[in-house]
Every structure is written in C-alpha cells, then in structure tokens.
Amino acid sequence: MTLPAAPASLLGADGQPLFGRYAGQVGTIDWSQLAAPFSRSPLWRRFHHKRWHYVALCTEAVFCAVAVVDLGWTSTAFAYTFDRKDGDMLANLSQDGLPLVSARLANHAGESSSFSRRGTHIAIDTSGDGSYALTLRSDYLEIDASFGPSPSPLLLATGPIAQGSVHATQKSSAMPLRGEVRTWRDEFTLDGGVASFDYSNGLLARNTAWRWASAHNLELGFNLQAGYFGDHENALWLDGDLIALGPAHFLYDKKDALSQWHIFTEDDMLDLYFTPEGARRDNKKMMVAASRYLQPVGTFSGWVRAAPDQPKRMVTQLMGVTEDHSSRW
Template sequence: MLKTVPPSVCDQHGQPLFGRYAGAPDQIAYDRLDAEYRRSWWWERTHRKHWHYVALASDELFCAMAIVDVGWTNTAFAYVFDRVAKRLIASYSRDGIPGLTARLSDHPAAGAFADFKFGRESMRYEQDEYGFKLRLIFPDWELEAGGESLHVVPGMTAIARPQGGTVHTTYKSSAMPCEAGVRVGERFWKLKMIASTDHSLGFLARETAWQWASAHSLSLGWNLQSGYLGEQENVLWLDGNLIALGAVRFQFQAEQPEQAWLITSEDGLIDLVFQPEGVRAEDKNLIIAASRYQQPIGVFNGRVRAAKDKPWREVKNLVGVTENHFSRW
C-alpha cells in the first residue's frame, strides 16, 4: 500500500521527495529545488515538460484531450472515437504560439486548470475540491463534461528522477464518474462516462520514449508505463485500494499497433491482453523537434491481483488505451 502524498514535491531543503504516493500534492513546484537538480536557465527552459491529459470512456464513445507545454512551444490535441463504428469521428491537433495559446496550472487536482485557445478553437479543463469541468469547442464538434470528485478513490503521485532528466512528477487520477454531452456535426450523445486525468510536470531528456496503458472502472483500474520513469508510476486500483506494481513489459508490433498487445508485470500481478478497436496516430517532424505517437483505443481482458497470495480478479472488456510514444523535444 502507498503512503499519503506530501503537500509539496520537495522538502524544506529542496530535495525531491522521490517515491510513489496515494493522493495529489497541493502543487508541483520546483522553485526551491536543490542545486544538485538544477541546470542552466536555458536547459531548464527547453527541458521543462508540462502536460494535462483527460480521457472519457463509455460503451459508445472514447474521448481524449491533452494540452502540452514543452518549454519553447506548446501543442494540443483532442478526439472522439466511436466504439460502435470503430473509427475516429472527430479529431483536432494544433501547434500553438509560445507563451500565448496554452496555460497550465501547477496544481494537479484541486485548483488544476489547463487552457488552450487558438481563434475559434478552445479547450479548457478545471477542477476544484468538489469536481471538474471540461469544455472543448471546435467548428465541427463540441464536448462538455463534468463530475464530482469528493468521494473518488485517491489517485497516484510519482516523484522520480527520469532517464536523462533531473526530476519529474506525475499525478494519475482514479476513475471519476461524470456526465458528458458530445456533438459531432448533427449527431449528439448525452452519456454517463468514466473520466481519468494525467497531470505531469518535470525536466526531461531531449529524447524521451515510453509505452503506457490506462483503463478505469469504479472498482478496477491501472496506470502502467515502461520507459523514462521505469516502474515508478505503475499502480493498480482494486476495490478502493491503491497497489504499487513492479516493472511492466509491453509486447506489441510497433508497425501494426492495431494488433493485440500483451502486458505483464514482473511481480506477477498483471496479466493482460489489449485488443485495439482503432488507433489515433500522429507523426510530426519539425526538424528541431519530432513526435511519433500511437494511441490505440480498445478493451483489456485478462486478470489482475492485489498480491501473489491473493486470488485473481478477471478483467473482461475494460475500455482503455495503450500508447507508444517517442518525442525529440
């Protein structure tokens, strides 16, 4: 079981409080970071990576959005995936204007907001101690969602020293029930959905790569990652308990991400098969920067357990995503 998160990610001497915790810190701030973890102003400016990601899942639709500040510029994306038709029916991607189009707070939960505006296009997420609101407005489609967070199971915070970086903090929420209205063209859905968020901020390497898996229901969920943070953010939510996991192995075909993924943990607590229903992919090469991104949407089947001496829990058609991502940023 995980310890309760401290209110700050660094102690009074500026030392990062490395570890995995239950709950969200009040703020992710590095202004008093010890000299051991500091670099030049320019290095920190160009290596500071900050993003807020939100996913909404139901039997009918899977929706996601992200606002990302990479230090020297910013970007955003959003999409709606029709799980019945098994295809993307709405998608948005925009590179912003440095210092103008994106704003992100350093509060990962209560007090969080992420905002992106470009002309008539706007994205905004905000959260307080009672709940959250999400609003996406584009010429061809819109999404509005909101839910309470008072009685939600605690999320997970990982404070770690990333490969090639200095310090990085990520907060992953557990399942948050919500209601959402989605309009795509002349079609409209009003749905009960499960939301989850990822708020991350830190100083990462010039080149960063990872594989990731996330899925949530009110009684079961996980966050799994292999890459720049090692096993630090791997956790299982099971019947209200938050359980630390060991290193995770992803077996998949990078050139065919729509094929099945096999995901297992070295501690023997995770044994999953992910079957994609569709893929959102983006490949950008901006000369000084590049991003190769694949996010399959689909269902997980298999089994999980709280410990080696505990019984297996069957996982059946739990909707979620995997991700294979490389960034030169």
C-alpha cells in the same frame, strides 16, 4: 502495500526531491528551488520543462481523449472522439499553439489548464471539492463534461530522469461522468460513463520515449508505463484501494500496432491482453523537434490481483488505451 499520503510539496526543506509513490493530491510542484545534483539553470529549465493535462472520457458508446501540452518553448493540444459501435474516429483534431500565449498549464493537478488558438478552445477546470469540468469548442467537435470527485485515491509518483532531472505525475482512476459530446455526425450523452485524468510535470531529457496503458471502471483500473520513467507510476486501483505495481512489459508488433498487445508486470499482479479497435496517430517533424505518437483505443482482458498470493480478479473487455510515443523535444 498502502501508499503514504501525498506531501504538500515535492521538495524538502533542503531542496531535495521527495521521490516515491503517494496517495492523494500534492499541494504544489515547483522545480525552481531544486538543489544539486538536480538543480538546473533557468534557461535549461525553459527548454526541458514539460507539462501536460490529459483527460479520458468513456461510455459504452464513445471514447474521447483531450490533452493540453506545454513543451516549454511551444505548446500543442489534441482531442479525438471514437465511436465504439462503428469503430470510426468521428473527430481528430491537433492544434499547435504560440509560445507563452496559447496554453496555460496548471502547476499541479488541483489547478486548471486551458488552450486557445484558431477556433479551438479547451478548458480543464478543477474545484476545491475534487470535482472537474472539461469544455471543448472547435469547428467539428464540442464537449461539455463534468466528473468527480474520485471515489479512489489519486496516484502521485515522482522520480529522477536520466539525461534530464526530475519528473512527477498525478493520475486518477475512474470518476463518475456527466455531460455531452457533439460531433459533425452524432451527439452522445456521457451520463453514466467514467472519466480519468493524467497530469504530468517534469524536467525531461531531449529524447524521451515511453509505452503506456490505462483503463478504468469504478471497481478497478490501472496505469502502466515502460520507458523514461521506469516503474514509478505503475499502479492498480482495486475496490477503492491504490496498489503499487512492479515494472511492466509491453509485447506487440511495432509493424502492426493494431494487432493484439500483451502487457504484464514482473510482480505477477497483472497480466492483460489488449485488443485495439482503432487508433490516433500523429507524427511530426520540425526543424528542432520531432514526435512519433500512436494511441490505440480498445479493450483489455485478463486478470489483476492485489498481491502475488491473492486470488486473481478477472478483467473482461475493459475499455482503455495503450500508447507508443517517442519525442525529440
């Protein structure tokens, strides 16, 4: 099924959200003009408005992830570099920010985001031609990366949130990557690899949880989520086409998340096994908030297809991540 083109705004003239899945870049995301029953007070929006900008960089040698997060009442950032050859986490940083000061989050994926605090500086920059740049400086990790434009359509998904209001997310599939990663031990070229991003912006519930899977190369990629956002953002990129997928199921041993995961969709268009090689964990407990975060890094094998009556396309050791995340925020 071909997805309709992304609208210029996610709100209609009557203030109602334009829920659905689209292809392309949205022009703006502004929830302040929502009409009933989705409208909320400015104070409620201050504490429930969550935005994050996440970038993944993947080569045969290394996998990196960088994120800037605005929680409304505070901000945070993280980054890590995983050595695929040795199975080592070469760098793993997490930095909390000051409210309204440390993070500058884009209003949509076509804008830039940044974070700066205590020697950690991150910039995710965009340009009008669909190209992107990621710069990171910290005591033991530095990244200079450029990627894009995307050879495949961007995914835009928006929908309602139980106990919250509305949410939107913009995802890319693989984009050609160039640059370098420098750690305390090694330097890695990023040339010839691929990058992808996740930009999300919504008015979320106090308690939010999800499972997520994402992996991409220039021929195929997928984004899967089960939890607070239902199946709204489930999609497959195949030979340049963007295809909507049905609800996803994640089967794994929560007591041993580094054991094999089985992930499949109800529409019989994706069935994959994920083998973790390592993971980033971050569990936080604060007076008014808590977070349990696990992001295994590894490879997916199995099959995907463009429709239930189409031939299966085999997937073999496609590098990516899964995630198990629950927050009280």
